[in-house]
Amino acid sequence: MKAGYLTLALAAAQTLPAADGKEHNIANIFKPVTTPGTQILDIATLALAVTGVIFVIVAGLLIYILVRFRRRPDDDRQEPPQVYGSTQIEAAWTVLPILIVFVLLMVTARVISGVEDAKPRSNALKATIVGHQWWWEIQYPKYGIVTANELHIPVAGPQHLATFLTLESADVAHSFWIPQLGGKMDVIPNRNNKMWMDPKETGVFFGNCAEYCGTQHANMLIRVIVQPNDEFMKWVASEQAPAVNDASLAPQRELFESLSCVNCHTVRGTPAKGTFGPDLTHLMSRRMLASGMIPNTRENLREWIKDPQTIKPGCQMPDMQLTSAQLDAVTAYLSSLK
Numbered sequence: 001m002k003a004g005y006l007t008l009a010l011a012a013a014q015t016l017p018a019a020d021g022k023e024h025n026i027a028n029i030f031k032p033v034t035t036p037g038t039q040i041l042d043i044a045t046l047a048l049a050v051t052g053v054i055f056v057i058v059a060g061l062l063i064y065i066l067v068r069f070r071r072r073p074d075d076d077r078q079e080p081p082q083v084y085g086s087t088q089i090e091a092a093w094t095v096l097p098i099l100i101v102f103v104l105l106m107v108t109a110r111v112i113s114g115v116e117d118a119k120p121r122s123n124a125l126k127a128t129i130v131g132h133q134w135w136w137e138i139q140y141p142k143y144g145i146v147t148a149n150e151l152h153i154p155v156a157g158p159q160h161l162a163t164f165l166t167l168e169s170a171d172v173a174h175s176f177w178i179p180q181l182g183g184k185m186d187v188i189p190n191r192n193n194k195m196w197m198d199p200k201e202t203g204v205f206f207g208n209c210a211e212y213c214g215t216q217h218a219n220m221l222i223r224v225i226v227q228p229n230d231e232f233m234k235w236v237a238s239e240q241a242p243a244v245n246d247a248s249l250a251p252q253r254e255l256f257e258s259l260s261c262v263n264c265h266t267v268r269g270t271p272a273k274g275t276f277g278p279d280l281t282h283l284m285s286r287r288m289l290a291s292g293m294i295p296n297t298r299e300n301l302r303e304w305i306k307d308p309q310t311i312k313p314g315c316q317m318p319d320m321q322l323t324s325a326q327l328d329a330v331t332a333y334l335s336s337l338k
């Protein structure tokens with residue numbers, strides 16, 4: 001079963017839709033492309049340099065002493081002279097660390113307050129991220145869009161200087177982290193956390209949930225698609241459009257609407273109004289399924305609906321026990337939702 005699924009995923013990877021922008025496959029904390037990310041890297045580098053120098057001095061002295069004063073065959077086996085107390089040395093190793101910690105503390109406090117106190121300008125994009133077990137809901141209240149797992153944002157420019165995110169959780173604590181776009185931010189029930197990013201480069205950036213939140217914690221991937229402003233606005237317009245209603249797929253749509261899928265999923269403008277699972281209005285505009293696990297192809301979609309528990313064990317979507325004909329119909333309808 002597992003091997004079969006793997007072959008399927010590999011085969012599907014060949015037919016992935018063309019990437020919109022450069023893929024930054026390695027989520028590298030040393031290559032930030034936002035102001036908060038760069039500032040965090042700067043203090044991390046400073047802390048690493050300071051502690052690195054301390055490490056080299058301490059380890060160097062230790063190695064020197066171990067070698068210089070090791071036991072030798074011609075030792076006289078006498079205890080060496082014992083020395084107690086040295087005001088100078090004790091003062092030095094008290095004052096120096098205090099100074100070092102104070103410098104690191106001040107620099108860190110300045111960066112943290114600088115990043116956290118930034119207020120959104122009037123032209124900032126605002127989006128809300130809601131962590132769920134085990135996927136991300138993404139809302140753009142201003143545009144009336146709800147999507148999942150793939151956050152589209154504009155590159156920093158005159159139209160949109162930055163994106164401000166409000167982070168909420170529908171269940172347990174998660175943590176939102178896209179290494180190249182800034183620091184981690186906890187996603188906590190009954191609390192709104194904030195973060196912002198002003199990516200200077202377009203492309204696809206990868207992230208993951210960074211707080212253990214249950215069995216499928218590792219499969220809570222995030223893709224951030226940073227686009228030029230005009231492309232972003234085009235994407236907004238296509239997401240705002242009503243769901244495709246293909247008359248030739250009416251029986252398939254009616255079947256979907258008669259199943260309990262609609263208790264958890266929304267297709268805007270239809271009786272499907274559930275909010276427990278991802279919004280499916282423009283399902284096929286997303287590149288991946290199951291929160292970044294498998295490419296969103298028709299074959300994978302059918303496999304996913306057939307038995308989500310094989311692909312993502314423990315996930316909240318049950319095996320609906322559909323017949324093969326029902327599976328074909330539901331897949332046909334859902335894959336029309338471009």
Ligand code: CUA
Binds near residue numbers: 132209211213
């Ligand atoms: Cu969500 Cu870990």
